[in-house]
Amino acid sequence: xxxxxxxxxxxxxxxxxxxxxxxxxxxxxxxxxxxxxxxxxxxxxxxxxxxxxxxxxxxxxxxxxxxxxxxxxxxxxxxxxxxxxxxxxxxxxxxxxxxxxxxxxxxxxxxxxxxxxxxxxxxxxxxxxxxxxxxxxxxxxxxxxxxxxxxxxxxxxxxxxxxxxxxxxxxxxxxxxxxxxxxxxxxxxxxxxxxxxxxxxxxxxxxxxxxxxxxxxxxxxxxxxxxxxxxxxxxxxxxxxxxxxxxxxxxxxxxxxxxxxxxxxxxxxx
Amino acid sequence: xxxxxxxxxxxxxxxxxxxxxxxxxxxxxxxxxxxxxxxxxxxxxxxxxxxxxxxxxxxxxxxxxxxxxxxxxxxxxxxxxxxxxxxxxxxxxxxxxxxxxxxxxxxxxxxxxxxxxxxxxxxxxxxxxxxxxxxxxxxxxxxxxxxxxxxxxxxxxxxxxxxxxxxxxxxxxxxxxxxxxxxxxxxxxxxxxxxxxxxxxxxxxxxxxxxxxxxxxxxxxxxxxxxxxxxxxxxxxxxxxxxxxxxxxxxxxxxxxxxxxxxxxxxxxxxxxxxxxxxxxxxxxxxxxxxxxxxxxxxxx
Numbered sequence: 001x002x003x004x005x006x007x008x009x010x011x012x013x014x015x016x017x018x019x020x021x022x023x024x025x026x027x028x029x030x031x032x033x034x035x036x037x038x039x040x041x042x043x044x045x046x047x048x049x050x051x052x053x054x055x056x057x058x059x060x061x062x063x064x065x066x067x068x069x070x071x072x073x074x075x076x077x078x079x080x081x082x083x084x085x086x087x088x089x090x091x092x093x094x095x096x097x098x099x100x101x102x103x104x105x106x107x108x109x110x111x112x113x114x115x116x117x118x119x120x121x122x123x124x125x126x127x128x129x130x131x132x133x134x135x136x137x138x139x140x141x142x143x144x145x146x147x148x149x150x151x152x153x154x155x156x157x158x159x160x161x162x163x164x165x166x167x168x169x170x171x172x173x174x175x176x177x178x179x180x181x182x183x184x185x186x187x188x189x190x191x192x193x194x195x196x197x198x199x200x201x202x203x204x205x206x207x208x209x210x211x212x213x214x215x216x217x218x219x220x221x222x223x224x225x226x227x228x229x230x231x232x233x234x235x236x237x238x239x240x241x242x243x244x245x246x247x248x249x250x251x252x253x254x255x256x257x258x259x260x261x262x263x264x265x266x267x268x269x270x
Numbered sequence: 271x272x273x274x275x276x277x278x279x280x281x282x283x284x285x286x287x288x289x290x291x292x293x294x295x296x297x298x299x300x301x302x303x304x305x306x307x308x309x310x311x312x313x314x315x316x317x318x319x320x321x322x323x324x325x326x327x328x329x330x331x332x333x334x335x336x337x338x339x340x341x342x343x344x345x346x347x348x349x350x351x352x353x354x355x356x357x358x359x360x361x362x363x364x365x366x367x368x369x370x371x372x373x374x375x376x377x378x379x380x381x382x383x384x385x386x387x388x389x390x391x392x393x394x395x396x397x398x399x400x401x402x403x404x405x406x407x408x409x410x411x412x413x414x415x416x417x418x419x420x421x422x423x424x425x426x427x428x429x430x431x432x433x434x435x436x437x438x439x440x441x442x443x444x445x446x447x448x449x450x451x452x453x454x455x456x457x458x459x460x461x462x463x464x465x466x467x468x469x470x471x472x473x474x475x476x477x478x479x480x481x482x483x484x485x486x487x488x489x490x491x492x493x494x495x496x497x498x499x500x501x502x503x504x505x506x507x508x509x510x511x512x513x514x515x516x517x518x519x520x521x522x523x524x525x526x527x528x529x530x531x532x533x534x535x536x537x538x539x540x541x542x543x544x545x546x547x548x549x550x551x552x553x554x555x556x557x558x559x560x561x562x563x564x565x566x567x568x569x570x571x
Contacts, residue, residue, distance in 0.1 A: 024550075025503060025516040029496050031524045032488040073529075076488075094566055097488075104569035134484045134493055137526055 022253075034137035035076040036221045037070055037130065038213065039065070039094045041117055043146035044083040048108040051202065052147060052177055054238040057105045059206045066210060067217050068098045075138075075221035078132055086110030095130055116148035118157030118189075118207035138242055139169040141216040145209070147177035158188060169240040171213045171220050171247050175199060194248025197255050211254045219247050271306035272412060275511045279519045281482060283527035291366075293480050294324040294403075295361030295531040298332050302342045306533035307409040310425060310480035312453065316397045316404075318385055321377055323403025327380065327454055330367035331409045331420075334360055338399035350416055353467040360462040361420050364407070368454055372403040379428045399450070405454035408440075410476035412535045417467040417476055420427035422462050423451045424481045428497040434551040436494035439466035474544055475501045475536035481519065483532055491562065495555040500534070502548035504541035 044053070067077055077098040081108060086162035091207055124130040125140065155254075161167045173195040174186035186196045197212065199205040221242065274297040284291060292311030298304065309327035312469055313435025338360060339345050349356055376399055406423025419427045421440045429437050452462040477497055487493040503510040518530045541548075 024513050024515045024516070026496075027520075029489065029517065030492065031497065031521050032526075033524065034485075035488075042515050088567060089570055090571055091571060092567075093570070098565060100567065102567075104571045106571065109439075134487045135526060136493050137485070169292060235513050247400070 024030065025176065025268040032133070033074055033076040034221070035078055035097075035133055035135045036138040036141065036217065037078045037080060037133075037136070038141040038217060038220070039121060039125075040079070040081045040213075041114075041121065041142065041144040042081060042083050042106065043085070043112055043148065043248040044106050044110075044115070045085040045106045045151075046109045047112075047148050047180065048177075050108075052205070053106060053108040055143065055202045055205055056145070056209070057103070059209045061103045062096065062206075063210055063213055064101055064103060070214060070221065076135065077217055077221065078133070080124075082117055082121060084113050084189075086113060088117045088120045090124075095133075106236055111151040112146065112148050115150045115152040115154035115157030118154060118161045122160040122164045122167065125164050125170075131166060138220050139171070139219045140166055141171045142167070142173070143212055143216060143245035144172075144186065145173040145177060145183055146174075146186070148180045149182050149213060154185070169236065169253060171195075171216050171240075171243055173197075173216055173247065173251065175205075175208055175212060177205060192244065192248055194252055195244070197251060208255060212251060212265070215250050215254065216247055219243050219250070271301055271415075271537065271539075272299050272535055273507060273538045274299050274304050274306055274533070274535035275507075275514065276306060276510075276531070277515050278308070278529065278531040279515070281524050281527050281529040282523045282534060286527075288525050290321045291529050292321045293482070293531040294321075294530040295327045295480075295533045296328040296332055297533050297535060298335070299535070300339075301414045303335065303339055303411060304361060304535035305335050305409060305411050305534040306476055306478050307333055307478050308478045308531035308533050309408075310423070310482070310529065310531065312404040312406075312451070315388060316386060316401055316567070317455075318388075319372075319375075319402040319445070321403050321453070322374055323405040326371040326375070326403065327364075327405050327407045330371055331407065331569060334363045334367055334396070335409075335411055340548070343451045346364070349413070349470055352414070353418065353469075356475050357418060357420065357465045358460075359468065359525070361422075361465070362410075362460045364420070365454060365459045368407075369400060369414060369428045373398055373403065376402070389511050398455070398457075400455045404453045406451060406480070407454055408478040408480075410478050410533075410535065412473050412476055412537070416467065417473045418467040419465060419478070421464045422454050422459060426477075426479050426481070426484050427466070428477045428479075428492070428494065429468070430476075430497060430501045430548075431468070432474065432540075432544070434498065434501075434547050435470070436497045438494070439468065440464045472540060473537060474548075475504060475534055477532065477534045479533070480529065480531040482526065482528030482530035484563055485528060486521035486530070491555075491559060495552075495559065498548060498551050498555060501536070501541065502545065502552050504536050505545050507538070 078095035080095040172190040176198040187193045276295040276297040278293040278295045280291040292313045294307045297306045307328045309324035357520040408421045408425040410419040522530045
């Protein structure tokens with residue numbers, strides 16, 4: 001039926017076809033790799049002010065090149081940062097490729113409107129909004145960081161989020177910072193205690209943010225269609241359940257190794 | 271009056287896994303009408319003959335359009351007045367012809383032991399025979415004074431009309447992760463089609479493509495702009511065709527690694543007449559893309 005392509009296949013190799021002419025107008029059109037969006041939900045309420053926020057800013061700046069390396073192979077990792085205090089605010093107006101992402105240092109003040117952040121995330125995780133890139137190939141990663149308990153009705157925000165398919169099939173992890181953060185509440189967000197960790201010191205904060213973000217990016221961008229155990233084809237539900245389980249296991253293994261006795265706890269003198 | 275091209279390239283991931291190309295494409299040019307059609311075989315376990323199913327789908331589409339055009343004068347007279355009903359009939363006919371083609375193939379080529387091997391007996395028995403051949407289908411037809419198209423499942427159809435804007439008249443709603451692509455193998459396939467009909471704008475070019483092309487772009491703007499760039503090159507048809515083949519090979523290789531099919535029908539005289547306008551549109555689109563990027567990279571803090 002399609003004679004032209006058959007002729008081309010007979011006479012041309014893929015290498016020939018990949019040898020591009022700079023003057024070709026089509027050659028200049030950008031090709032996008034498979035893409036993944038990581039959502040960082042960051043508490044910027046007043047209690048984060050000072051060392052916590054300073055350290056978080058530094059860690060996030062250091063983290064960007066590390067996530068960039070995750071995407072180097074065959075995935076374009078995009079980042080979206082949602083901050084919540086009295087108001088909720090996106091760092092940029094849409095997810096940005098990690099190659100072009102620049103961390104804008106955050107300040108901290110106000111109360112902890114986490115429920116509003118959940119509602120905002122639920123509204124943006126849609127093909128008509130932040131997940132509109134044609135090259136999007138993987139369910140998103142959602143990483144929540146907070147040092148306190150929500151000051152608004154987080155349950156109604158969480159309910160909105162739980163009705164979102166991308167949330168259901170995405171990878172979720174949470175980091176509680178200091179004594180006030182409630183791991184039970186964070187597990188309601190992630191759906192599992194295994195993907196909730198707690199940082200009590202600056203050193204732990206730095207290592208855990210990196211562990212969670214890098215591990216979640218690696219697992220999130222993994223193509224899985226067959227079960228390792230049975231070699232059977234997996235459904236979408238099975239793929240995301242397997243990834244979430246893998247994330248929990250790897251986080252727990254990696255976090256278990258992170259103890260630094262010399263580190264000063266956040267709530268000692270903070 | 272019409273010209274066209276169609277190409278299918280195999281996805282890099284399929285090459286790596288030793289899987290056959292599951293896409294098919296075709297075009298047909300006559301002096302009364304032109305058809306550009308692509309199909310994307312589902313490729314998953316139970317659709318183990320979807321490469322043949324996609325080939326049957328493009329053949330069924332072209333045969334169906336040929337049949338409707340058997341009496342071209344009558345068709346051209348009736349179609350504008352009754353396009354909704356006639357398009358529904360075309361969709362039903364495509365499904366019927368596809369079913370008869372795949373059933374004939376199955377009759378002549380019974381399922382082999384090797385094909386059955388991945389399934390448990392009860393699992394295999396639960397699969398309907400037409401599902402072995404499951405595929406999507408997107409077709410665009412340019413006629414005298416009108417254009418129309420039909421689509422089942424994912425993939426894209428882009429039209430460039432007299433104003434040079436890229437439009438997607440059958441804008442497929444890309445699914446959430448858990449949603450299922452519509453397929454010509456569904457029992458209610460004839461009711462799952464989307465379609466379009468345009469008779470108030472003169473066509474420069476109509477394009478159909480499987481989702482491997484769409485997913486090789488970072489944004490829908492870029493995807494639409496790509497079709498304007500292609501249209502601006504229609505004046506050099508031979509060079510363009512070689513360039514398209516190279517480009518979709520590159521997109522499959524460095525993009526999402528999926529099979530890509532791309533088919534086009536166009537009006538060469540009108541494309542030549544509008545070449546300067548299309549070149550201006552390409553430049554305008556480049557400026558707009560730069561503005562979008564600058565806006566996106568401004569932090570809100």
